[in-house]
Amino acid sequence: MVADRIPDTKAEALALLAAGGGPVVSGGTDLMVKRRRWGGLTPMIPDKAVYVANIAELSYVKKTGGSVEIGAETPLAVLLDHPFTPALLRAAIRETAGPGIRNTATLAGNLVNASPAADPALALHCLSASVRLESARGVRTVALSDFATGPGRTLLLPDELLTAILVPADDAWKTMFVKVGGRKADAIAKVSFAGAVKLDGGVLTAFAAAFGAVGPTILRSFAIEAKVIGLSPADVRERLTDLSAAYADVIRPIDDQRSDAHYRKTVALNLLADFIRSI
Ligand SMILES: Cc1cc2nc3c(=O)[nH]c(=O)nc-3n(C[C@H](O)[C@H](O)[C@H](O)COP(=O)(O)OP(=O)(O)OC[C@H]3O[C@@H](n4cnc5c(N)ncnc54)[C@H](O)[C@@H]3O)c2cc1C
Structure with missing residues (x-):
């Protein structure tokens, strides 16, 4: 049942991934295109997909020490209007898709999709951001300069969830x-x-x-x-x-x-x- 694949908490999502669930679906705006089928059929999303967009604890923006921390499921539309969003990232989001896509699309999806033409990812690279990757095995932080290894390829492991983006404060x-x-x-x-x-x-x-x-x-x-x-x-x-x-x-x-x-x-x-x- 799809409902079983829509966790309310990060812990539930990590347990589903540890048990072999996946792929992760956030806004679905990249996955729907990648897995589209013709002739009016709905996109081919596997039964074991884990839908994480509803996890409230992963949707936030806060200042921590010298960084801005962005929860991975925060929609781009929210970031566009948030006072803590770094100016360069805001400029990139303004150039990303249209309002409808920005209402559901996330930074997590943009970064894991690993397109060299992605807009928010470009701003985050320039700002020397890093990503927090979590699994039932533990947590690690990876610099964005190391994260993408090729078009559509990253260091993310199948049981890992990208949970946050950390951006050094850019005020100056x-x-x-x-x-x-x-x-x-x-x-x-x-x-x-x-x-x-x-x-x-x-x-x-x-x-x-x-x-x-x-x-x-x-x-x-x-x-x-x-x-x-x-x-x-x-x-x-x-x-x-x-x-x-x-x-x-x-x-x-x-x-x-x-x-x-x-x-x-x-x-x-x-x-x-x-x-x-x-x-
Ligand atoms: C009409 C249209 C216009 C677009 N215009 C632009 C544009 O101008 N600029 C641009 O950069 N992009 C654009 N995009 C691409 C897309 O909207 C963005 O890349 C968006 O940020 C993807 O986020 P998402 O949450 O929808 O990702 P999803 O489709 O949900 O996921 C994308 C990938 O990331 C993985 N993933 C998602 N969340 C997580 C997570 N938390 N942990 C681990 N893996 C995860 C998924 O498994 C999948 O592999 C456009 C797309 C469409 C359909």
Whole structure:
């Protein structure tokens, strides 16, 4: 019975997963598309699926120490209006789907779906967020930079539930989010960019640049980012040509039905330049 697969608590969900249940269904907006059938048939969701969207204890936003903690089942629409939502994440959610999808879609689904073109995931990468993964065996925290291992692939194990997203507080950050799509609304990114920089005493104390849809996973280069820490904005702008060349070496997009590799690389580097000039 489906009702048996709609737990009210996290503990019940973990017990179902430990007993071999799955896949997990949150908003279902990715799963319904992935498992769609033609001819008017309903999507093929396995009988043992575990529906977790109703678990109230996994829907919240709170500040904990230096972080914002977001319960994995908080709908994107709630995050769009929440005062604790980091500005960069809010900007990304504003560019995600339309209001109907945002009412049920979650960050958990966006991150586990592991699309390199995902919008909220791009902002969370840029903000150095991490995810809390829980199972009946215990809890672990994984940095987002390690979580996705390829398109649709992550470190999540079959009995694990993504229960929370932890985002370092971003109050002092200056940020930029740009999504380039085929149309203004409801488009998958051809290429996207999220940038964040922190300044103190006239120099950069943090710098993050994340690129979407330019490789098998969202791209960040910690080695290149480290080169600009401690520089003034003017110094960084002076090194723009060198920085662009360094990113050109690591950005390796593909041609597909939405765009081609040359366009993606050119636009990605232009967005980086726009961000650096805005610092
Ligand atoms: C019309 C339309 C437009 C869209 N536009 C955009 C867009 O502009 N930008 C964008 O980034 N995305 C877009 N999407 C994709 C989708 O809406 C988002 O990725 C959304 O955040 C997925 O969340 P969900 O809760 O619906 O995931 P689900 O479909 O429920 O799940 C997705 C995957 O995550 C797993 N999962 C879900 N929750 C958990 C959990 N708590 N623990 C472990 N695994 C879990 C599921 O098993 C599944 O593999 C769009 C989708 C549609 C249908």
